[in-house]
Amino acid sequence: MSAHPDTATSPDEGHYNFAYLDEQTKRMIRRAILKGIAVPGYQVPFASREMPMPYGWGTGGVQVTAAILGADDTLKVIDQGSDDTTNAVSIRGFFEKTAGVETTTRTSEASIIQTRHRIPEALLTEDQVLVYQVPIPEPLRFLEPRETETRKMHALAEYGLMHVKLYEDIARNGHIATTYAYPVEVNDRYVMDPSPTPKFDNPKMHEMAALQLFGAGREKRIYAIPPHTKVKSLDFDDHPFEVQKFEKPCGLCGAENVYLDEVILDDKGGRMFVCSDSDHCEDRRSHGHLGEMAADPAASHLASTGEERA
Amino acid sequence: MVAPHAATPSLTAALAPGFADPVHDAQRCFRALMQTMARPGTIQAYANETIAPPTPLSRTLAALALTLIDYDTPIWLDPALAQNPAVAGYLKFHTGAPLAETPGDAAFALIGDPAALMPLSNFNQGTLEYPDRSTTLLMHMQTLDAAAQVTLEGPGIKTSQPFGAAPLQPMFWDQLTANNAQFPRGVDVIFAGATGFATVPRSTRITKTEA
Numbered sequence: 001m002s003a004h005p006d007t008a009t010s011p012d013e014g015h016y017n018f019a020y021l022d023e024q025t026k027r028m029i030r031r032a033i034l035k036g037i038a039v040p041g042y043q044v045p046f047a048s049r050e051m052p053m054p055y056g057w058g059t060g061g062v063q064v065t066a067a068i069l070g071a072d073d074t075l076k077v078i079d080q081g082s083d084d085t086t087n088a089v090s091i092r093g094f095f096e097k098t099a100g101v102e103t104t105t106r107t108s109e110a111s112i113i114q115t116r117h118r119i120p121e122a123l124l125t126e127d128q129v130l131v132y133q134v135p136i137p138e139p140l141r142f143l144e145p146r147e148t149e150t151r152k153m154h155a156l157a158e159y160g161l162m163h164v165k166l167y168e169d170i171a172r173n174g175h176i177a178t179t180y181a182y183p184v185e186v187n188d189r190y191v192m193d194p195s196p197t198p199k200f201d202n203p204k205m206h207e208m209a210a211l212q213l214f215g216a217g218r219e220k221r222i223y224a225i226p227p228h229t230k231v232k233s234l235d236f237d238d239h240p241f242e243v244q245k246f247e248k249p250c251g252l253c254g255a256e257n258v259y260l261d262e263v264i265l266d267d268k269g270g271r272m273f274v275c276s277d278s279d280h281c282e283d284r285r286s287h288g289h290l291g292e293m294a295a296d297p298a299a300s301h302l303a304s305t306g307e308e309r310a
Numbered sequence: 311m312v313a314p315h316a317a318t319p320s321l322t323a324a325l326a327p328g329f330a331d332p333v334h335d336a337q338r339c340f341r342a343l344m345q346t347m348a349r350p351g352t353i354q355a356y357a358n359e360t361i362a363p364p365t366p367l368s369r370t371l372a373a374l375a376l377t378l379i380d381y382d383t384p385i386w387l388d389p390a391l392a393q394n395p396a397v398a399g400y401l402k403f404h405t406g407a408p409l410a411e412t413p414g415d416a417a418f419a420l421i422g423d424p425a426a427l428m429p430l431s432n433f434n435q436g437t438l439e440y441p442d443r444s445t446t447l448l449m450h451m452q453t454l455d456a457a458a459q460v461t462l463e464g465p466g467i468k469t470s471q472p473f474g475a476a477p478l479q480p481m482f483w484d485q486l487t488a489n490n491a492q493f494p495r496g497v498d499v500i501f502a503g504a505t506g507f508a509t510v511p512r513s514t515r516i517t518k519t520e521a
Contacts, residue, residue, distance in 0.1 A: 018333045027380050030340050031417075034378075035442040037347045038498045038511035040465045044442045068344065070337045155438035187465050187513065189494065207468075211348045226348045226466035226513075 019066040019099040025049055029067035029222065033213060036224035041190030042154070043137050043221040051217065058091055058116055059217025061133035065114050068129065068213070069095065074102040076110035081118035081259065081276035088116070107279050117180075119201040121258050121280040124210035126227065132195045134216040137223065139183045139193040159191045162234060170239055179244065185232045186225055194231075200243045200259045205231040250275045251293035253284035323364035324399030328376050330360040339377040343500070346507060350514040351462040351471035353454050355506040364396035366422050370502040371450045375420060376404055378446075383417035384410035386445075390422030413445065421449040425477040430485045433497050441494040444512075451475045454503035459483060464490075464514045472519070473508065475501045487516045 017023065025047075032046040051059040069075065075095055079087035083105040091114060092103045104110050107120045114131040124130060136142075140150045143161045153159065162183055169177045182199035186192050194205060195214060205212065205225060212225040225231060235241035249256045251272040258280065260273040272293050275281035285294065329335035335358060342354040356370060363372035379385055385407045391397045401407055401420075410416035413432045421427055427449075436444030458472035460483050479485075489496040489512055496512035510516070 018337075023332060023336065024380055024382075027336070027378065028382065030344075031378060031383070032442070033344060034347050034446070034498070037344070037466070038513055039441050039494045040513060042441060042494060045440075068337075068341060070341055071334060151439050211344070224348075228468045229465040 032222040041186030041192040048220040055218040058133035060215030064215035079116040082278040121277045128210040132214045134195040137216040137221040251291045254291040323396035328404040351473035379407040381406040386410040386416035386419040427479045
């Protein structure tokens, strides 16, 4: 390779095509995305490729992102709401390296947000695309293992089995005990797995302004929810759908009505609850919101000087 | 076949330029298309001045074809496009897509003259098990800002979206209404204008505007 100064830093001049995938693969994924948008909630089969990461690490989401990503996009990647966990950091690094795109941790600045198991707390806009990493796209799979049968059920909109499952939840536990990957009905037609997001996030999918794309790499399925589309969590008249409620606000930023993670602090039962959406939490703290366990801002210089001495 | 040394007009037309930057040009075209597919009836501006498809294939229609089709997708050309063999040659050279024997075998149908469009039922409608196997229509339109002929509602549309395109076959909107009624089966339609495109996927509900 000649080290030409103008091109040496260009990602296009490296060993990979822009965003890793070859153009034929991108075209095939793009066609599947268009079909997914045209038939909201229907799982479009696609020829998923092997990616340089193991199944379960977001190979489906990565392929969808690679197919839609452009040089002028700004990418945000979250894993369980956080920008700084292993999966998020490695996928962000993957696209920085193979596509050379801008990345960000700020929800409002991103044009594409790839997510593992959370929807950001901030409202998404018309100009954003949310890409989900999906492990098991078929909501009926644990009830009916045969693909031929589940395909027939979707074809006939025959979802009695799912209602029986939710009913059995009520019979055993007194309430619908499904807390994540809570099935939804899209556009009054297809029952869909929203990926293992907490059911707390289900109401955000309803009539969302942003386009939502779902990619399952190992299971080779792509599906989509267009903007402003009806998404209803399955329930019963006498057992309406409810989301989790938290007793306390976020310990760091004091946010209420957000999804919280439990953090164990010691082995004496000490714990705190903090925002799962790290960007939302940081944004609130930078605007002066403080939770009861947040450090006193006046003491921050002590911590920094202590680090310098160490 | 023509001899290699004979640079016939159709051969040079087949070798006419496609995307100057295949990676990023295709991505830009696709993103604009994805935006309009997700927001039926809205017009996304798109222009590519570098590609030079043989007539009567328009630049917008050619850009969509180069973005979407390859050797996996049989294509069907309507008589208006098929009359110039250079069109098929151009698409074959740039994409490798095979020509479908009948419209029902096509993954994509390129319609050069929408006013003479055959009934939509001739195209692949997909099956209830595999609705994704239906044909997608790429239509060459003269105008996309015609007076609203229909009001669109459904996924991707907040309340309602007026839409009009010309020229169209007189029964087109009735056929597309019937197309929506058989959801999830049915064709998706992409309208390629001179400076942009719009789509009406099968999920969109259509009400004809009272004239």
